Amino acid sequence: MQDRPAPSRTAKLAPLRCEFCDRATEAAFLRHHLDMTQAQLRVTFLFCSLFYLCFAVTDVIWLGYGFKAGLLIATRILVALTALACALMLKRHPASVRATWVAATVVEVFGAAGFVLIAALRPAEFSLHAIAMSIVVIVLYIYIPNRLVYSTIVASAATAAFLLLAWLLGGLRPVELATMVSLLVLGNLFGYVAARRYQLLWRNEYNTQMVLKNLSIHDPLTGCFNRRYLHEQLLDTEISRAQRYRLSLTVIMCDLDHFKVVNDTYGHNGGDAVLQHFAALMQEMTRDSIDSVVRFGGEEFLLFLPETDLDGGELLAERLRQALAAAPIEHDGQQIAVTASFGVASVDFASASHEAHTRLIAVADDLLYAAKNSGRNRVCAQQVT
Numbered sequence: 001m002q003d004r005p006a007p008s009r010t011a012k013l014a015p016l017r018c019e020f021c022d023r024a025t026e027a028a029f030l031r032h033h034l035d036m037t038q039a040q041l042r043v044t045f046l047f048c049s050l051f052y053l054c055f056a057v058t059d060v061i062w063l064g065y066g067f068k069a070g071l072l073i074a075t076r077i078l079v080a081l082t083a084l085a086c087a088l089m090l091k092r093h094p095a096s097v098r099a100t101w102v103a104a105t106v107v108e109v110f111g112a113a114g115f116v117l118i119a120a121l122r123p124a125e126f127s128l129h130a131i132a133m134s135i136v137v138i139v140l141y142i143y144i145p146n147r148l149v150y151s152t153i154v155a156s157a158a159t160a161a162f163l164l165l166a167w168l169l170g171g172l173r174p175v176e177l178a179t180m181v182s183l184l185v186l187g188n189l190f191g192y193v194a195a196r197r198y199q200l201l202w203r204n205e206y207n208t209q210m211v212l213k214n215l216s217i218h219d220p221l222t223g224c225f226n227r228r229y230l231h232e233q234l235l236d237t238e239i240s241r242a243q244r245y246r247l248s249l250t251v252i253m254c255d256l257d258h259f260k261v262v263n264d265t266y267g268h269n270g271g272d273a274v275l276q277h278f279a280a281l282m283q284e285m286t287r288d289s290i291d292s293v294v295r296f297g298g299e300e301f302l303l304f305l306p307e308t309d310l311d312g313g314e315l316l317a318e319r320l321r322q323a324l325a326a327a328p329i330e331h332d333g334q335q336i337a338v339t340a341s342f343g344v345a346s347v348d349f350a351s352a353s354h355e356a357h358t359r360l361i362a363v364a365d366d367l368l369y370a371a372k373n374s375g376r377n378r379v380c381a382q383q384v385t
Contacts, residue, residue, distance in 0.1 A: 011025045011210075013203060013204075017148055017149045018196050019148075019199075020203060027097070029203060029206050030097045030100075033206075034095070034097060034100065037145045038090045038094065040145050041087070041090060041144070041145055042087045042090060044107075044145075045083040045107060046083070046084075046087070048080075048083050048111055048139075049084055050080075052079045052111070053077070053080050055076070056076050059073060060073075062122055062125065063121075063122065068121050068122075071121065072118055075114050075117055075118065078110070078114070079114040083110075086104075086106055086107050089103050090103055101147055101150065104146035104150070105146060105150050105154065107144065108140050108146065108150070111139075112136060112155070112157075112158035113158070115136050115162075116158060116161050116165065119133070119166075123165075123171070126165075126166045127172075127176065129166075130162075130166070130184065131183075133158075133159070133162050134184060134186075134187035136158070137159060137184065137188055137191050138187060140158070141155055141188075141191030141192060141195040142191060142194055142198065148195055148199055152192060155188055155191060156188060159188055162184070163180065163184065166180055216228070221272060221275060221295075222275055222295055223283070224279050224282075224283070224294055224301065225292055225295070226295060230294045230302065234292055235361075238292075238304055238306055241306065242306065242357075245349075246349050246350040247306065247307050247349055248308060249304075249305070249306055249307075249308070249346070249360070250305040250308040250310060250345070250346040250347075251302060251305065251313075251344075251360055251364045252313055252343070252364065253301075253302055253342070253343040253345075253361070253367070253368040254282075254302075254303070254320070254340050254341065254342045254343075255299055255300045255341055256274065256275075256299040256340050257340060257377055258338075259298070259299040259338075262274055262336060266334065269332075270332070273331040274336055277329045278301070279301070282303060282320060285320060286303060286305070286316070291305050291308075302361070302364070308346070309346055310344065310346035310381055310382075310383050313345075313346055314344050314379060317342040317379045318342075318379050320340070320342065321339070321379055324339060325339045339376060339377035340377070341376050341378060342378070342379040343364045343366065343367030343368030343371055343381075344364065344379060345361075345364035345382055345383075345384050346382075346383055346384065347384045351385075352384065352385055356384045360384055367381065367382055368380070
């Protein structure tokens with residue numbers, strides 16, 4: 001299936017949450033980067049697991065062998081197992097954006113909660129914990145790929161819980177507590193700004209790639225697909241699909257009648273207006289995300305109609321012919337009356353010969369010229385066997 005032409009301009013971004021305002025664009029962006037995001041998450045989860053487990057030795061050094069040390073070691077093991085379980089979930093759901101965000105958020109929540117618990121059970125070290133907490137915050141914002149809104153909520157909640165415990169259990173002087181608050185607020189702001197810049201750069205790069213891709217496969221005047229896209233992707237894709245499922249495939253070759261007269265009479269701007277009107281009419285009367293409209297060259301267009309038999313293609317061509325002839329085009333206060341001729345060729349891959357598809361466009365082109373030679377403003381159709 002082929003999509004309608006995308007607009008050749010950058011999509012709007014929400015400034016605070018740093019996501020595309022259009023949900024479809026955001027979803028396409030996330031799918032585009034899904035493999036890389038999951039690979040980064042797996043590496044980060046492994047690193048977090050090793051980080052938590054290696055620092056278990058500090059629990060024993062500060063607390064000795066006892067219940068609290070055992071509880072903290074169990075907490076570290078739980079966080080590591082959670083990270084590994086989320087990595088396994090990503091492996092089992094490699095195509096799921098939702099699973100990716102769930103895994104990232106779960107690890108962030110468990111990791112932050114585990115660190116707050118460590119601080120609560122080792123209250124004599126809150127000054128040292130504050131430095132480590134600032135590092136945890138940076139990790140939450142930057143090194144665990146997640147939606148910025150989720151990372152912000154987790155980091156802010158963890159910071160608030162840590163500061164509350166520092167106030168209740170740390171025995172800190174007001175100036176020490178104020179310094180700790182300033183440090184962690186600054187850490188959150190720095191993490192948010194850095195993550196925001198990263199997210200915006202990532203999406204702006206994607207925007208640029210999509211605009212360039214759009215320009216490379218679409219005709220800039222009409223927004224239709226161009227011949228490059230036809231020969232590099234569309235033709236083989238649709239023929240292979242029709243052959244695989246033994247479906248009908250119909251193409252319509254169409255050409256504006258006496259287009260040189262239009263250009264000579266109304267100028268090239270008038271001719272451009274006619275081309276844009278005809279292209280818009282074809283895109284409006286074909287099926288969105290199924291049919292494809294290609295500017296074949298000059299005033300000539302090619303319509304690809306998957307799962308459409310000869311009767312369906314001939315009916316569409318006749319509707320297009322009548323609609324174009326019945327509605328003159330407004331341009332600079334003038335009425336431009338135009339007509340078009342159509343050649344319709346169809347292949348039924350359930351019964352056609354193996355070579356039928358190689359002649360499909362050529363037959364449609366011959367039929368178009370037959371329509372031209374028999375008086376123009378008409379439809380000629382033929383089944384290719």
